[in-house]
Amino acid sequence: MPGVRGPSDYSKEPPRHPSLYINSKEPFNAEPPRSALFRSYVTPVDLFYKRNHGPIPMVDDIESYSVLISGLVEKPKKLSVKDIRMLPKYEVTATLQCAGNRRTAMSKARKVRGVGWDVSAIGNAVWGGAKLADVLELVGIPKLSSSSKSGGKHVEFISVDKCKEENGGPYKASIPLIQATSPEADVLLAYEMNGEPLNRDHGYPLRVVVPGVIGARSVKWLDSINLIAEACQGFFMQKDYKMFPPSVNWDNINWSTRRPQMDFPVQSVICSLEDANAVKPGKVTVSGYAVSGGGRGIERVDVSFDGGKTWVEASRFQKFGIPYVADDESSDKWAWVLFEATADVQRSTEIVAKAVDVAANVQPENVEDIWNLRGILNTSWHRVQVRVGHSNM
Template identity: 70%
Template sequence: MGVLYGPKSYENEPHRDPSLIVNSKEPFNAETPPKALVRSFVTPEDLFYKRNHGPIPVIDDPNNYRLEICGLVPGPLSLSLQDLRNLPKHTVTATLQCAGNRRTAMSKVRKVKGVGWAISALGNAVWGGARLHDVLELAGVRQESSKRHVEFSSVDVCKEENGGPYKGSIPLSQAMSPEAEVILAYEMNGKELNRDHGFPLRVVVPGVIGARSVKWLTEIKVIEEECQGFFMQKDFKMFPPTVDWDNINWNSRRPLMDFPVQCPICSPAEGDLVKAGSKMKIQGYAVSGGGRGIERVDVSVDGGKTWQEAQRFQDDKEYIADNPEKCKRFAWVLWELTVELTNSPLEVVAKAVDAAANIQPEDVSSIWNLRGVLNTSWHRVRLNVVPPQSKL
């Protein structure tokens, strides 16, 4: 290949939006300001969360880029970007979410290991590219070999892989399913991918934790069993609260794939001052993995004693509560509820139910795990109420 490479230093990093909430600079990991998330159904590329394990890879000449399709395939391929663009283009609106989203709340129960994400380690975008199953069919792969797996390799230089490339895999049955809508994306929100999001090519696996949507893709390999790389076998697994670093057995758990139902409050924020007797708009997002759309969002302003159903929308506030067939199943819904405030102390709580009737756990301590992944507990925001005559 020779033109796409993973540098070993951080001297050639791309420009980033200064409003991002930076959790680490090297490697660069940052999330969106929560209130910015609910401004638009589609997250702008510059504000979309950044999750990296090393310096951002560099490409010298996109015209010389090659993607290798190999492994257990009848006809190995070497494809250029133009070859991929010549295939039928498919777009999918999908939310990508880090498995560690909302890790900071879990770390307040007991210490966990990982980037300290708050509630914004995710974003929703319109991805464009070639369907993965079209590319695999070009290499002669057929559905009858569906018990195999498809491994994606990047040029990302990762210390966790002893300086080797970032890797991940999905079952071949998922890769070959048109309903799964797995694509090799070269566009994001109608524009060419930028470097932070995988330029020139990335995998997008809708409904699955972001770790499987490998960026800076260089190789696709059909293999007999799931990828044996670090991020499949020694990370991104969920253990019970009884497991610690002294008794952990990585082989006892499967790699995380679909993410559970999630529903944080983006506005107002913890500690905000609100005036009694006024009206307040509460806003957030809700999302569930595996193509399971959101059926309902419930909001409480009294700590969970009583509940009201919020309005859900996608696409410029087109409400979907009465039109479930319009729901984009791999995308989040944004929601809002306007309430009249009282003099009582306010604790706003939000929770969601997905189309399979999956619900969220009430208490984060019941799902604590040493890696701090999949915190989907009820989200709570405590507000300070001031008298009606107060000046804010």
């Protein structure tokens, strides 16, 4: 790729915030403390989780950087960042979440394989860039197309990033063409994050943002875009990020029996408390995030201060001073909501959160029921233990 290259080693990694919890150094995978998340509706860039599969690509010459759009299209085209910036700019507030968020808790039920994420492999940002639907019109594909004239039905994104899972080849993923060409799906070729140019960790100079879908499909460091007849055949589409039942193990797995995971399920997490907490008796307030995939708003967040016996409904908000109404025009449909609930706590207990989206999907109670060998999509009720002390507190 002219102007951008994928280094062969980790000697030129960018600086990172010192508060991040590092889950692996090479490749660098890290998440912020959970307490950092509920304090801000828009997650600061430095505290946005870092998910990588290889060394961070380097930009040598931004002027020579371009993205090739080819494959099953009538008019293949190379686009520079300048070309993309000339298209109408949109800002989309969207939450990205790694499919492995909360994997550590799932591994306590039975061992799983993957990066050991706690609850912070998630973040909410304001992404700025061109809509993919506008970009694809430049190569002759009208909006709301499910197939190109040449039979292309999927849009494949190929990264500059090289990874061992692809035998040293590039990271890649795809989405259906009908999603890519729908202006309402808000799929972006993003060059900004929270009003600033993307940094290296988050895909500079150009990345894909696919709202409402697991983070693995929002390809960073974009090299090229291909229109293809079938879904991408890359490792992370065909041999990873698929949801299997608890009965499947590494001896009997058949990857071809499952579709690549796209939307993420409804999720909520308490962020104001750690897994074990000491508090004084009296009023206890808990705060956290709730989000659902596919643009589905959060209808309700239930919090229990007695281990799930009784429940109170939490307040929900996105922007301070503006009431949150699920699926209302004033709400960000691709973004998380923050929640808060308060109760009187006089004895040691378990505090639990569960969210319900507008389609009445609700988080499953037990992690064992959704256990899978890759440890993805742990959306079970989130629980924290609280120990109440009456002295020396």
